Amino acid sequence: MHGTLGTGAEADIVETPAVRHRSYRAVVLRRFVRQPVPMTAALILLAIILSAIFAHYVAPADPFQTRVAQRLAEIGTPGRLLGGDELGRDVLSRLIYGGRISLTMAIAPVAIGLFVGGFLGILAGYAGGRTNMAIMRSMDVFYAFPSILLAVAIAGALGPGLENGILALSMVFIPPIARMAESVTTQVRSYEFVIAARLSGASTARVLREHVLSNVAGPILVFASSQVSVSIIAASGLSFLGLGVSPPNPDWGLMLSALRQSIYVNPWVAALPGAMIFISSICFNLVSDGIRRAMEVRR
Amino acid sequence: MLFYAVRRLLYAIPIGIGVTFIVFSLVHIAPGDPISALLPNEATQEMVEQARREYGLDQPLLVQYATWLGHAARGDLGTSIGSGRPVASEVAGAVGNTVILAISAGLVACILGFLLGIVAGLWRDRPVDHIVSLITISGVSIPHYWLAILLVIVFSVDLNWLPPLGIGPDSSGGWRPDWPHLSHLILPTIATAAIPMAVIARTLRASVVDVLDQDFVTTLRAKGLLPRRVLWHVIRNALPTALAVMGLQLGNMLGGSVLVETVFAWPGTGFLLASAIFQRDLPLLQGTMLVLSMFFVLLNLIVDLVQSWTDPRIRRA
Numbered sequence: 001m002h003g004t005l006g007t008g009a010e011a012d013i014v015e016t017p018a019v020r021h022r023s024y025r026a027v028v029l030r031r032f033v034r035q036p037v038p039m040t041a042a043l044i045l046l047a048i049i050l051s052a053i054f055a056h057y058v059a060p061a062d063p064f065q066t067r068v069a070q071r072l073a074e075i076g077t078p079g080r081l082l083g084g085d086e087l088g089r090d091v092l093s094r095l096i097y098g099g100r101i102s103l104t105m106a107i108a109p110v111a112i113g114l115f116v117g118g119f120l121g122i123l124a125g126y127a128g129g130r131t132n133m134a135i136m137r138s139m140d141v142f143y144a145f146p147s148i149l150l151a152v153a154i155a156g157a158l159g160p161g162l163e164n165g166i167l168a169l170s171m172v173f174i175p176p177i178a179r180m181a182e183s184v185t186t187q188v189r190s191y192e193f194v195i196a197a198r199l200s201g202a203s204t205a206r207v208l209r210e211h212v213l214s215n216v217a218g219p220i221l222v223f224a225s226s227q228v229s230v231s232i233i234a235a236s237g238l239s240f241l242g243l244g245v246s247p248p249n250p251d252w253g254l255m256l257s258a259l260r261q262s263i264y265v266n267p268w269v270a271a272l273p274g275a276m277i278f279i280s281s282i283c284f285n286l287v288s289d290g291i292r293r294a295m296e297v298r299r
Numbered sequence: 300m301l302f303y304a305v306r307r308l309l310y311a312i313p314i315g316i317g318v319t320f321i322v323f324s325l326v327h328i329a330p331g332d333p334i335s336a337l338l339p340n341e342a343t344q345e346m347v348e349q350a351r352r353e354y355g356l357d358q359p360l361l362v363q364y365a366t367w368l369g370h371a372a373r374g375d376l377g378t379s380i381g382s383g384r385p386v387a388s389e390v391a392g393a394v395g396n397t398v399i400l401a402i403s404a405g406l407v408a409c410i411l412g413f414l415l416g417i418v419a420g421l422w423r424d425r426p427v428d429h430i431v432s433l434i435t436i437s438g439v440s441i442p443h444y445w446l447a448i449l450l451v452i453v454f455s456v457d458l459n460w461l462p463p464l465g466i467g468p469d470s471s472g473g474w475r476p477d478w479p480h481l482s483h484l485i486l487p488t489i490a491t492a493a494i495p496m497a498v499i500a501r502t503l504r505a506s507v508v509d510v511l512d513q514d515f516v517t518t519l520r521a522k523g524l525l526p527r528r529v530l531w532h533v534i535r536n537a538l539p540t541a542l543a544v545m546g547l548q549l550g551n552m553l554g555g556s557v558l559v560e561t562v563f564a565w566p567g568t569g570f571l572l573a574s575a576i577f578q579r580d581l582p583l584l585q586g587t588m589l590v591l592s593m594f595f596v597l598l599n600l601i602v603d604l605v606q607s608w609t610d611p612r613i614r615r616a
Contacts, residue, residue: 141317144596146554149572153588156576157325233442237558240444241573260448260562267452274445282440289436 031294038290041283048280052099059093063250072266083269086258087248091269094250095276101162101245102252103280105235107228108166113173114224120174121181121220126189126212136182139175147172148234155243162245165238172234173227180223184216191215222292229284236277252276303607311600318596319371322589323364326581376586381578386586389571394590396466397556397567399474403484404491405549412496413541416503417534423508431500438497444558447490451562454486461486464564487563491555495548502544506537539610546602550595 022030033039051058061079066087070077073084082092124135142150154168188194194211202210238244239253247254252273259270342350351357358366370376376386419431455463467480474480510516510533519529556569564570568587575583 137313138317140314141321144314144318144599145321145592146551146595148551149554149557149588149591149595152554152557152572152576153322153325153584154328156572156584157329157581159330159579229440233440236442237444240558241561241576243576256445256448263448263452263456267456271445271449271452274442274448277442277445278440281442282436285436285440 028291028294032290035290035293038286038293041286041290044279045283045287048099048276048283049103051096052103055093055097055100059090059096061090061093063089063093063097064248065089072262072269074266075269082272083266085255085269086262089248091255091259091272094255095252095272098250098252098255098273098276099280101249102232102236102239102277105162105165105169105239105244105251106232106280109169109173109235110224110227110231112166112170113177113227114220116170117174117177118181118220118224121178121183122185122208122212122216124178125182125185125216126208128186128189132182135178139178142171142175143179147230148237151234151238152241152243155238160243160246165235165244168238168243169231169234173224173231176227177220177224181216181220184219185212188212188215218295222288222295225288225291226285229281229288232277232281232284300608304604307600307603307607311596315593315596318592319368319589320364322585322592323367325585325588327360329581371589376589377582379575379580379583379586381574381580381583386582389583390568390586390590393566393568393571393587395474396565397553397560397569400484400487400491400556400560400565400567401549401552403488404495404552405545407488408492408495408499408548408552409545411492412499412545413503415496415500416541417507417537419500419504420507420511420537421530421533423504423511428504431504435497435501435504438493439501441493443490443493443555444562446493447486447559447562450486450489464562466566483563487559487565490559490562491552494555495545495552498548499541499544503537503541506540507533510536539606542606542609543602546598546605550598553591553595 032042055063060081066089067084068088070080070084070088070090072086073080073088075081075083077083080088080090080092082090082095085091085094120135120139124132145153151165151168151172154171155165158164158168189212194207197207197211235244236251236253236256239251240257242254242257244253245251247258255273256270256277259266259273263270356363374387376390378384379386379389382389415431415434419428419435422428451463454461462483463486465483467474467483513536516529516533519532553568556565556567557572558569559565560567560569561573568591572584572587572591574580575587
């Protein structure tokens with residue numbers, strides 16, 4: 001579909017050599033779509049996300065239904081296409097449903113980090129001076145912990161649960177995003193057009209909204225998108241330690257932890273939930289790389 | 300240099316205070332009365348009252364923090380609920396094992412990451428660069444606990460070459476660099492080293508590419524310097540960035556060790572932390588976190604000092 005769209009646009013250029021205005025977003029999208037690897041990764045991610053959302057229609061079996069006869073069934077068993085887990089539940093269906101919790105637990109902290117960290121960073125960068133000192137030095141304190149360790153400790157103190165896990169992981173992603181936002185805002189603040197806008201009497205809110213935000217949003221978003229793959233590994237890691245949702249909820253980290261007990265019986269079924277974590281994580285990485293490359297001004 | 304070192308040391312003090320305060324707060328963000336987390340479930344009312352006074356929980360929060368910090372500075376980290384032993388001795392017993400794993404994984408990650416990064420940077424956009432980038436993108440995306448399980452499946456379950464868990468044949472004799480102990484070290488090392496190695500290789504590749512683009516490299520080549528000597532200049536200039544990342548990654552390995560040590564039942568601090576969480580042993584959680592985070596702060600300090608020593612530009616900033 002996008003192929004025909006692309007050639008159509010090219011034909012336009014050939015016929016009318018005059019400069020044709022294309023919005024920045026359209027340019028970035030075009031550049032992104034033309035990179036085969038990130039585009040493939042994006043499609044795989046889309047498939048995983050859609051099948052998680054519509055798991056009810058996609059999954060071949062009920063993810064909670066246990067069946068003693070199918071306990072630790074091998075891959076390819078009829079009705080248990082990717083094998084059965086320790087209670088005879090369908091691993092394939094649980095992997096499909098598992099995307100709901102696992103991806104929520106991974107994406108929500110980065111989204112929270114984006115809003116809170118982005119806000120703090122832009123504030124610190126634009127205000128400068130003492131506000132900057134106060135905000136950035138307190139961020140430094142959180143930086144002084146190895147990231148996964150901080151999440152594990154906070155979640156460990158708060159106790160298991162999806163909300164606690166998301167909260168703990170958010171604390172990991174706010175500081176780096178704030179640091180990133182602060183450094184680009186400090187840069188943008190010194191540009192002539194921002195100074196000009198301020199001198200022309202525009203209100204702070206207006207300068208921030210129209211001149212600063214539009215210029216810092218891109219890099220901050222790209223950076224945040226690169227954190228999602230880290231978050232997937234960390235979120236499933238928390239679940240793996242028993243700090244995420246509780247059984248019998250399907251979740252990749254939790255499944256990996258449960259199936260780990262059966263690696264001597266059925267090793268490759270045990271490895272499947274980890275493969276889902278890996279595939280999602282690597283796809284987010286590739287997509288984020290692709291967006292970054294598509295947004296690069298220097299080509 | 301001395302001025303920079305003193306300034307950096309002074310800067311570490313507020314960070315250290317902040318870090319200890321967060322670690323101290325862990326017990327207080329736990330749901331419910333902290334006392335109920337510190338005492339067994341069947342504690343009587345008097346025991347609760349006594350413990351409250353003993354732990355100074357009737358005092359203001361900042362006073363409690365100061366008291367706790369004072370105790371911690373003297374090596375008193377409280378008593379583990381799970382084992383009833385002092386937290387300090389539990390942690391001390393585990394730190395050594397984590398250090399062994401960290402050194403071994405750190406060496407592997409730094410050496411391999413360094414080599415891969417330089418090779419990829421020198422042969423940019425060649426097949427070898429693509430292979431390295433495939434390795435590094437997998438390395439930064441792989442859940443290390445899953446890699447650990449895969450390694451066990453392949454090398455312990457299928458091939459039966461290496462032991463799947465533990466640190467060695469006898470826990471009493473202490474660790475020695477002999478085959479029974481080293482064979483237990485191999486799989487945890489690979490699992491721990493994967494992510495840092497990939498990050499180091501990626502960073503080093505980028506900085507080698509950056510340095511190669513600079514004019515002075517062209518000059519060096521133009522004046523006919525041997526490629527080997529040019530390489531030395533390139534490495535020398537890419538080194539500070541690499542060192543910073545290496546230091547940070549070594550620190551992150553301490554964090555990643557929680558999961559890898561759990562998979563391999565490696566009796567280090569990460570395993571201790573995981574069992575503290577599992578048993579809701581908050582004093583143990585707090586004590587382990589304190590030691591690990593202080594290690595990390597110290598490591599960052601050392602990295603910054605070493606970096607400023609290798610790169611004079613930082614000192615002037």
